[in-house]
Amino acid sequence: MFDKTYLLPADALQRLLSSIPDTLITTERLKIEECYNRIISVDVVAPEDLPAFSRSTVDGYALNARDTFGAKDTSPAYITVRNEIMMGTSPDFEIKTGEAAKIPTGGMMPKGADAVLMLEHAQAVSDDMIEAMRSVAPGENVIQKGEDIQKGATVLASGRRLRPQDIGALAGIGITGIEVFKKPVVSIISTGDEIVPASSLLKLGQVRDINSFTLAGLISDNGGVPVKKGIFKDDYGTIKKAIEDSVKDSDMVLISGGTSAGTKDMTADIINDIAMSQGGAGVVFHGLSLKPGKPMIGGVVNNKPILGLPGHPAAVVVCFNLFIKPALERLGGFISNKIFIKTVAAKMAKNIASAAGREDHIRVYLEEKDGEFSAVPVLGKSGLITTLVKADGIVVIPQNKLGLDAGEDVTVRLF
């Protein structure tokens, strides 16, 4: 009964993204300590060298490398130590041939010195004389001025998601505030005449809103700001107004549920209806060769993605990863650095069948034995939230495969 004319997820995503313009989200200027995991919107050019002076990387003696050439335990070089360099200060003397100055790790190299002999390789023979037991090469144990970052170099390119060390690098060159893309705001509209808030006492026939809680967490984890708009009755005018209001104050709109008969078509009709007055491609796909997630709707209104999600909890998570996550990354500012999906290599624990022409997303949990992972399918209907609670991730069976064999190598996409 599966309609093979439905789009595959990758084609549907392509259709959605190509209907959204390139630049939507504006930027904001924040202190760097507020920018962890944010995406910068400008190229950052170093205003100065890092380090601003040549530094020792060890505790030792700053000297001329050539004064140590040929030195070894049995025939050390004798060097006069005239000074000691203090941390955080600029030495006011110059090292001449045959001379050295004691230097701490991180200390500033004095003029005339081009290398540092490690403390361990020196032996004091008097108050102002050491034996160098090794030779050092020019530049050895020294970080040169600008070696880490050169003035004028692009330290971080626009579109990069900032990791802790990237923020550290900005601090290092004295940049304490930067321009980042604003986080995309995502409205969540829960629909369904049977849906009540999590805090409600249930009447028979009612169920609590699960999906808006799952979606809000997924949106936050992926760089968006979730806004729960509430639970709305399955009524054309009510849902149309909820979507119109959401389009005004957010960058993406999710409609969760609407599982009752005829509602799926209603959501699509509303999206097309609003697109007529506000512009946008309207519905770009409706129904997918995907399990779970077949009834998924993708649309664009007023340049903003409007996604109609199936009501089943498992389908919500699968569709999030396939559509909402890439859309968030696109809206959030064209991430330029590589994003690695968190995966684990495993072997299937059991045979599992799949219909041809359909992409199957199988929930699995992982069992570890002798350092190898076995992926055990979590059986159960996609309407059960506990299948997701038990699962560690997803194995995808592509549309041209009829299933997976026990023992087959698979890549598990972790939640």
Next chain:
Amino acid sequence: MFDKTYLLPADALQRLLSSIPDTLITTERLKIEECYNRIISVDVVAPEDLPAFSRSTVDGYALNARDTFGAKDTSPAYITVRNEIMMGTSPDFEIKTGEAAKIPTGGMMPKGADAVLMLEHAQAVSDDMIEAMRSVAPGENVIQKGEDIQKGATVLASGRRLRPQDIGALAGIGITGIEVFKKPVVSIISTGDEIVPASSLLKLGQVRDINSFTLAGLISDNGGVPVKKGIFKDDYGTIKKAIEDSVKDSDMVLISGGTSAGTKDMTADIINDIAMSQGGAGVVFHGLSLKPGKPMIGGVVNNKPILGLPGHPAAVVVCFNLFIKPALERLGGFISNKIFIKTVAAKMAKNIASAAGREDHIRVYLEEKDGEFSAVPVLGKSGLITTLVKADGIVVIPQNKLGLDAGEDVTVRLF
């Protein structure tokens, strides 16, 4: 010159964790929407069944499965449709033999019905009569009362890190607030006479504080609350007071830097000194068979981990992953669900050497070609923050290996 009597990282971690008592962190009660990525401190037992009633998983007809037995296209079963079930309501009628009621996806099953015939498998022959073109099995297309979660079942066990779908499951059974472990508070003490704040104009010989920015991000990303205590001069009394103050108001203390000559020993002496008056094991390791990260210090004061980190930016990140992350997970409440380190399988792009007896953590960036990853070592001293900015992750060379060959399979631990 590498001291082979130094501990390996795994042994040092073991020594640190075994010196901390099992229960340190207290708990707090929060709304579930505040609990994403938090760790629950109690077993959650379901107060009711989910769903609270048997529901249809499709749009169709609720009926007695036995009325359809043997039905097919060529010899359909005739069934009388007397009622329609509305979403969110409890049907006030009973299905008798030969009868059906129209039911939407998610609708409540009426008494007397045990299965749902999909809309696609039924054909209307009159206003109140359908042909069933297929047979359905008892229970088919129905989620039974309590099938997702049974009243009294443990839904989530104490010590679990809550993912979006876990919060969704709590909402589903009407639990809107839970007890979670408080986030461990981690003090960051920056030391070094040459270190100045990121916002400072530099005098020659000075460098800006990079590591506290890197550490703060890593701590937040791993479930802790970073507290920057500021930059302190390399002076026994000053640093002792900074550590004592931090022990009072945090669960873990990090001392970053102290790279100047003799300071490493000073930090160890201070930790032992404070342990004398406040209790605790004092220093449990000092120096590791690890590159970068050799000068690392681990200690315990008043039951709290006190970690002295090397000043080099690359060493900070390596030591964070080896010690601070596991300590945070331990302090944060004994995480019971599996934690998967984010890794990527790759092949080394170049030969790389390593000294025997030492664990080497090599920074690499990944290049993708034809779906395969190549791990390219990022060359450069561990004092350079840009080596971390360029790198995507770390490849570990264990102490018994003398290096890696070009083309060798490696697992890259992603940042």
